[in-house]
Amino acid sequence: MPYVNIKITREGVTPEQKAELISGATELLQRVLNKNPKTTVVVIDEVETDNWGIGGEVVTELRKRQ
Amino acid sequence: MPYVNIKITREGVTPEQKAELISGATELLQRVLNKNPKTTVVVIDEVETDNWGIGGEVVTELRKRQ
Amino acid sequence: MPYVNIKITREGVTPEQKAELISGATELLQRVLNKNPKTTVVVIDEVETDNWGIGGEVVTELRKRQ
Amino acid sequence: MPYVNIKITREGVTPEQKAELISGATELLQRVLNKNPKTTVVVIDEVETDNWGIGGEVVTELRKRQ
Amino acid sequence: MPYVNIKITREGVTPEQKAELISGATELLQRVLNKNPKTTVVVIDEVETDNWGIGGEVVTELRKRQ
Amino acid sequence: MPYVNIKITREGVTPEQKAELISGATELLQRVLNKNPKTTVVVIDEVETDNWGIGGEVVTELRKRQ
Numbered sequence: 001m002p003y004v005n006i007k008i009t010r011e012g013v014t015p016e017q018k019a020e021l022i023s024g025a026t027e028l029l030q031r032v033l034n035k036n037p038k039t040t041v042v043v044i045d046e047v048e049t050d051n052w053g054i055g056g057e058v059v060t061e062l063r064k065r066q
Numbered sequence: 067m068p069y070v071n072i073k074i075t076r077e078g079v080t081p082e083q084k085a086e087l088i089s090g091a092t093e094l095l096q097r098v099l100n101k102n103p104k105t106t107v108v109v110i111d112e113v114e115t116d117n118w119g120i121g122g123e124v125v126t127e128l129r130k131r132q
Numbered sequence: 133m134p135y136v137n138i139k140i141t142r143e144g145v146t147p148e149q150k151a152e153l154i155s156g157a158t159e160l161l162q163r164v165l166n167k168n169p170k171t172t173v174v175v176i177d178e179v180e181t182d183n184w185g186i187g188g189e190v191v192t193e194l195r196k197r198q
Numbered sequence: 199m200p201y202v203n204i205k206i207t208r209e210g211v212t213p214e215q216k217a218e219l220i221s222g223a224t225e226l227l228q229r230v231l232n233k234n235p236k237t238t239v240v241v242i243d244e245v246e247t248d249n250w251g252i253g254g255e256v257v258t259e260l261r262k263r264q
Numbered sequence: 265m266p267y268v269n270i271k272i273t274r275e276g277v278t279p280e281q282k283a284e285l286i287s288g289a290t291e292l293l294q295r296v297l298n299k300n301p302k303t304t305v306v307v308i309d310e311v312e313t314d315n316w317g318i319g320g321e322v323v324t325e326l327r328k329r330q
Numbered sequence: 331m332p333y334v335n336i337k338i339t340r341e342g343v344t345p346e347q348k349a350e351l352i353s354g355a356t357e358l359l360q361r362v363l364n365k366n367p368k369t370t371v372v373v374i375d376e377v378e379t380d381n382w383g384i385g386g387e388v389v390t391e392l393r394k395r396q
Binding site for chain 1: 267272281296299303
């Protein structure tokens with residue numbers, strides 16, 4: 001019954017990686033808290049780099065310097 | 067003043083259905099808690115089926131078997 | 133499979149009212165979008181009036197004038 | 199370390215305005231609570247006007263009358 | 265830089281279990297997407313069973329039958 | 331109409347500081363995007379340090395070393 005929300009920047013995450021995040025988060029809740037995986041919900045939000053900031057700066061700008 | 071967030075998979079929900087969700091949620095808060103509908107906010111998030119998991123599995127895969 | 137989050141101020145909502153919100157939101161998703169009620173999740177967040185603002189003002193202050 | 203989420207309707211917000219929201223929210227947390235700006239995260243969600251309701255009405259409809 | 269939110273019912277989760285959820289979610293993002301663990305944020309919300317519903321029913325009631 | 335959610339650790343934030351966060355966030359949205367302050371909603375979530383992790387570590391542990 002847990003609900004897990006994963007927010008990441010939209011930077012080419014593949015369907016296979018999303019499937020790994022979903023199965024991995026579901027297993028984590030089962031392993032640590034014995035939660036029934038059948039009703040565990042995982043929602044991934046992919047956020048444009050223009051819409052994500054850290055350190056007061058937009059990620060789009062950070063990426064240009066990396 | 068309540069804030070309601072409805073997360074559903076993006077699978078062809080029409081503007082009319084969204085309007086029904088918004089009016090229905092607003093009425094629910096008014097009926098049960100006497101909340102002023104004028105300041106009730108409803109936000110609907112439509113999530114790609116690749117980004118939604120239940121039972122450790124991606125909804126895109128679940129839909130193929132249904 | 134929908135996930136509904138209802139945020140309200142913590143002002144004496146009873147368990148019976150919470151049950152009504154949960155059943156009402158679940159029925160709304162079933163009626164409008166034919167969503168399976170068995171996997172619809174509803175989470176209610178009760179927020180202290182000190183922690184909720186509207187119009188730039190804290191609700192605790194608004195309540196004193198009402 | 200604070201996490202700030204700003205939800206607004208998707209109505210032509212520019213990258214410059216998003217950068218201002220991100221720097222402004224980060225400064226606010228630093229000024230009021232002395233939070234380290236380096237680890238403050240700001241995420242902006244732009245929501246279609248069809249998916250946002252207030253007063254029981256869809257914003258798309260409200261905008262037609264304004 | 266990812267942000268992970270884990271919502272579970274408040275039913276006696278220990279600080280050690282919370283620490284495992286936090287380290288586990290951080291490792292998951294590093295393993296699958298190569299995200300820098302230093303800036304990964306995990307927030308756990310524990311929700312009263314009166315405030316969580318599934319299948320249209322309050323979890324408090326479900327627990328009585330289990 | 332914007333909705334702003336500020337998540338911080340529960341570490342003695344005063345009602346005055348919360349009021350400043352609420353007015354500051356509301357002004358930010360008005361200044362940058364010309365949003366009507368009357369319908370801007372701000373919700374502050376205070377999270378126990380046991381429930382917040384960064385860098386794979388619980389904030390409670392981080393605070394002991396600071």
